[in-house]
Amino acid sequence: MTPKVTGFFDDATNTISYVVQDPQGSACAIVDSVLDFDYASGRTDTRSADAIIAFVKGNGLDVQWLLETHVHADHLSAAPYLQDALGGKIGIGDRIQVVQDTFGKVFNEGTEFQRDGSQFDKLFVESDSFHIGQMRADVLHTPGHTPACLTYVIGDAAFVGDTLFMPDFGTARCDFPGGSSEQLFDSVQKILALPDETRIFVGHDYKAPGRDEFAWETTVGEQKARNVHVGADASKDSFVEMRDARDATLAMPKLIIPSLQVNMRAGQMPPADEDGKVFLKVPVNGL
Numbered sequence: 001m002t003p004k005v006t007g008f009f010d011d012a013t014n015t016i017s018y019v020v021q022d023p024q025g026s027a028c029a030i031v032d033s034v035l036d037f038d039y040a041s042g043r044t045d046t047r048s049a050d051a052i053i054a055f056v057k058g059n060g061l062d063v064q065w066l067l068e069t070h071v072h073a074d075h076l077s078a079a080p081y082l083q084d085a086l087g088g089k090i091g092i093g094d095r096i097q098v099v100q101d102t103f104g105k106v107f108n109e110g111t112e113f114q115r116d117g118s119q120f121d122k123l124f125v126e127s128d129s130f131h132i133g134q135m136r137a138d139v140l141h142t143p144g145h146t147p148a149c150l151t152y153v154i155g156d157a158a159f160v161g162d163t164l165f166m167p168d169f170g171t172a173r174c175d176f177p178g179g180s181s182e183q184l185f186d187s188v189q190k191i192l193a194l195p196d197e198t199r200i201f202v203g204h205d206y207k208a209p210g211r212d213e214f215a216w217e218t219t220v221g222e223q224k225a226r227n228v229h230v231g232a233d234a235s236k237d238s239f240v241e242m243r244d245a246r247d248a249t250l251a252m253p254k255l256i257i258p259s260l261q262v263n264m265r266a267g268q269m270p271p272a273d274e275d276g277k278v279f280l281k282v283p284v285n286g287l
């Protein structure tokens, strides 16, 4: 089964959102959508999500799932906005509960913030499978970047989120709370155990030395042969040493503070105050 996959690149956050279509029907899923957010003004915008809505409507597609590979730290999810416009169920990994517990504390959320994943329609675990029209989707739990990261294998296409990036860029950082370079290495081995011809669709692209174009599609075979961090039989020890040293030099993503507060709520803003106003918090020296 070869689903039709269309990528939507967001320049502001280097995120790729995907529409995955059943080649034999109208069913589709949307993976890792983006709600535009200008931190300086505190304003949201829906132009990225509206481009996906136009594509879905223009092609007469039926959205069955809004899939999140993880709680993103660099962009806000547009899943609830897309759900209102197009339908579909919002799914994420069941380890979201760990992420909600961690960031519930960081943001000093009250007891009204549920840490049981109930904001999402479906919590997936390792080896779950489901259908999008005639397409079978299999769930791999691939932690390391975050505890709740999933890879969705839909037909011959794997949506790996922030585990592997393009072969010339390598892998994702593992220094967020609950991250682990050792776990990421093991998760990557799970993905590389898929058939060589499996198409891999990555969650972000930042170009790479010698490459001037953004790219987001590769294969398991290419990753095994050429990934600069984990290809050519790289050892776990050398990977962990490289990853941890590199992560120590990285700045926090610009939108981490708003992203976490929104994405741990399945893309909803925090509840409005008594005047109907919505605020996001900034923990001072708390992250």
Ligand SMILES: [Fe+2]
Residues within 6 Å of the ligand: 070, 071, 072, 073, 074, 145, 162
């Ligand atoms: Fe991420």
